Amino acid sequence: MPKRVLVVDDERGVREALRQILEYEGMEIATANSGDEALESMPDFHPHLVLLDVKMAGMDGLQTLAKIREIDDNLPVVMISGHGSIQTAVEATQLGAYDFLEKPLDTDRILLTLRNALQHVDLSSENERLRAVVTDRYEIIGKSRAIKEVLQVIEKVAPTPARVLITGENGSGKELIARAIHKQSPRSDKPFVEVNCAAIPSELIESELFGHMKGSFTGAFADRPGKFEQADSGTLFLDEIGDMSAAAQAKVLRALEEGVVTRIGAAKAIEVDVRVIAATNKSLEDEIAANQFREDLYYRLNVVPVEVPPLRARKEDIPLLVDKFSNDLAASFGVRPKRFNKEALEDLARHDWPGNVRELRNAVERLLILAASDSVSASDVARMGGQAQESELGNLMLCDTFETFKQEAEKAFLLGKLAENGWNVSETARKLSMPRSNLYKKIEKYGMERK
Numbered sequence: 001m002p003k004r005v006l007v008v009d010d011e012r013g014v015r016e017a018l019r020q021i022l023e024y025e026g027m028e029i030a031t032a033n034s035g036d037e038a039l040e041s042m043p044d045f046h047p048h049l050v051l052l053d054v055k056m057a058g059m060d061g062l063q064t065l066a067k068i069r070e071i072d073d074n075l076p077v078v079m080i081s082g083h084g085s086i087q088t089a090v091e092a093t094q095l096g097a098y099d100f101l102e103k104p105l106d107t108d109r110i111l112l113t114l115r116n117a118l119q120h121v122d123l124s125s126e127n128e129r130l131r132a133v134v135t136d137r138y139e140i141i142g143k144s145r146a147i148k149e150v151l152q153v154i155e156k157v158a159p160t161p162a163r164v165l166i167t168g169e170n171g172s173g174k175e176l177i178a179r180a181i182h183k184q185s186p187r188s189d190k191p192f193v194e195v196n197c198a199a200i201p202s203e204l205i206e207s208e209l210f211g212h213m214k215g216s217f218t219g220a221f222a223d224r225p226g227k228f229e230q231a232d233s234g235t236l237f238l239d240e241i242g243d244m245s246a247a248a249q250a251k252v253l254r255a256l257e258e259g260v261v262t263r264i265g266a267a268k269a270i271e272v273d274v275r276v277i278a279a280t281n282k283s284l285e286d287e288i289a290a291n292q293f294r295e296d297l298y299y300r301l302n303v304v305p306v307e308v309p310p311l312r313a314r315k316e317d318i319p320l321l322v323d324k325f326s327n328d329l330a331a332s333f334g335v336r337p338k339r340f341n342k343e344a345l346e347d348l349a350r351h352d353w354p355g356n357v358r359e360l361r362n363a364v365e366r367l368l369i370l371a372a373s374d375s376v377s378a379s380d381v382a383r384m385g386g387q388a389q390e391s392e393l394g395n396l397m398l399c400d401t402f403e404t405f406k407q408e409a410e411k412a413f414l415l416g417k418l419a420e421n422g423w424n425v426s427e428t429a430r431k432l433s434m435p436r437s438n439l440y441k442k443i444e445k446y447g448m449e450r451k
Contacts, residue, residue, distance in 0.1 A: 002028045003118050006047040008038040008064065009080065010056045014105075018051060021107055022114070035064030042071060049098075049117050054081035054088060062088075065095045076117040080105065140176050141324050144314035150177065150306060157304045158184035163256070165241075165301045166279040168308030171358030174279040175239065177306055181277060182235040190234030195227050197248075198240035205248045207264055210255075216265025228261045228272050235275045241301065242282035242293060252276075253297045276301065311353040311360060318349045321357060325364040338368055343378035382419040411446040414439070418448070 005027050007018045015031040022029050030045045032038035036059055038050070050068065054061035065077055079092045082103035089100045098117050101109065140151065157164055158181045166174045175194070182192045200208050207217075211226030227236060238244070244252070255261050256276060260269040278301045287293035311318070322340055330337035340348075344367075353359050363384060371380045414428075421428045425443070429436040442448075 002026055003048045004028045004030070004045060005114070006030050006032065006038060006041065006045060006050045008032045008035065008050060008056075008061075009053040010034060011053075014053070014080075014103075018105075018110070021110065025111065027114075035059030035061070035067070038064060039067055039071070042068070047075070049114065050075060050077045051114075052077050052079055054079055054092070062091060062095060065092065065097060069096050076120060078113055078117060139324075140173065140180055141320050142314060142317035143320065144309075144317045146309040146314045147317060150308060151180075153304070153306050154180050154184065157181060157306075159186065161275055163275070163301055163303045164277045164306055165284075165304070166277065166306045166308060167284075168279075168281065169310050169356055170281050171356035172308045172310055173357050174281075174308055175237070177308055178235075178237045178239075178277045178279060182237075182275075185235070185275070187234050187275060191231050192235050192237065193227050193231035194237045194239060196239045198243040202245040202248075205245055206251060209248060210251060210261045211263040211266075213263050213265035216263075220265070223263070226261060226263065228255055228274055229270060231274045232272045233274075235277060238276060238278040240280055241278040242280040242284055242287055246294070249294045249297050253294060253300060256297075256300045311356045315349045318360065319345045321360055322348060322364055325361045326368060329365050329368055333368070336374070338371060338373075339375045340367075341375055341377055344376045344381050347378050347381040379422045382422060407446075410442070411448065414442055414446070415448055418443075 005022055007015050007022075007029060008031075009015050009018075010033050012033070015033070019029045019031060030041055030047070032041055034056060038052070052061045052064060052068075056064075059067075061079060061081070065079070068075060068077055073096070076098040077096070079089075079097045079100045080103060081088060081100070092100055098120070099113050101113060140147065142148070154177065164178075164181060166177050168174050178194075179192060182188060195208060197205060207220075207224070207226065209226045209228060211224050211229055212220050214220055214223050238252075251261070255272065255274075258269075259273065260271050262269045284293050284298050284302075288295045288298060319340075322345060326337045326340065348360070348363070355362075366384055367376045367380055370384070371377070417428050417432060418425070421431065425439055426436055429439040432439070
């Protein structure tokens with residue numbers, strides 16, 4: 001798509017010369033002989049860039065630039081002047097001009113300046129798109145009462161400096177909550193730094209959090225700031241805080257109490273201004289009772305608790321999540337999203353999803369890849385991997401006797417195989433090398449039904 005350039009100059013010869021040069025470069029050109037005409041043409045032409053003469057009758061270029069800035073603060077404007085002065089250039093820059101060209105205009109200089117300015121437009125647009133993608137990626141989806149209560153807490157706590165402790169099962173969306181708090185806080189334009197305490201070996205967690213000095217230990221080849229320093233003025237998200245070592249807990253407590261950190265091997269402490277949000281899937285009260293977590297650190301972190309509900313507690317949100325995941329994944333694959341029919345959504349909503357939202361997203365991805373048609377049906381869900389089998393297997397450990405266990409295990413196995421074969425009894429019996437009549441007897445014995 002050609003870039004649109006608005007040329008504003010009260011000299012007809014200049015306007016036509018610029019039109020000829022720029023149209024030859026494949027740009028779409030509109031011209032105006034005054035500031036008023038330029039402002040009138042902008043809403044319809046919607047230029048990507050403006051070439052604007054400084055000296056014009058009536059409203060001059062600087063006045064026009066000021067008016068353009070009221071309309072669009074990001075539109076690149078390149079000023080042109082035959083009577084250039086440092087004062088004029090400075091004033092134009094202060095008003096937000098992208099560049100300043102002097103007459104007589106040099107074709108190569110014009111084209112270079114315009115290419116740079118238009119590249120700036122493309123980068124700004126891409127950055128806006130990426131910001132929108134990132135924002136959309138971390139959007140909290142749901143209309144259930146459980147998720148609405150969480151959103152209300154976020155709305156209240158985000159504008160404050162209070163520390164937050166987020167608890168919830170794996171895959172339930174604790175990181176999304178932390179990012180939402182940061183996004184709605186006064187620190188939203190500052191860094192959001194995440195540390196997964198469970199993923200970092202205990203001997204490295206202190207270096208990761210607080211940094212180190214060159215030569216302070218084997219492998220410390222240069223000074224390195226820690227996550228606390230990187231998050232200065234912003235938010236530090238300590239995920240899986242329950243897995244942090246005792247030594248690191250003591251240093252984190254000091255950082256929270258005194259607002260300072262000390263790199264490993266350093267003699268001088270560094271002041272930091274960091275809001276800490278922590279998350280865990282463990283019961284920190286149980287960890288405290290087992291002497292695995294500091295009670296004083298727990299009370300420092302748990303100023304405002306936020307409990308993220310598991311997906312089984314908000315099943316009415318599953319259709320909304322499926323729709324979002326389907327659209328997002330289809331966009332990343334470069335294909336059209338597939339529609340999930342009513343029966344498929346009902347089957348997905350019946351599952352307990354022990355892996356929560358993360359497990360549901362993986363299931364949607366598998367279904368988008370494996371479903372044969374443009375829509376996802378209940379049979380696709382059944383073939384996905386035996387949702388019924390997963391549900392039944394979860395009950396096996398509740399059996400009181402070995403005989404009951406054997407029967408429940410047999411039932412779960414057969415349910416899974418029937419689901420894999422779309423409840424085609426003949427095909428299932430053939431694959432199991434079992435007489436079809438025997439399989440029918442088992443179905444009747446256990447009261448198995450296709451959901």
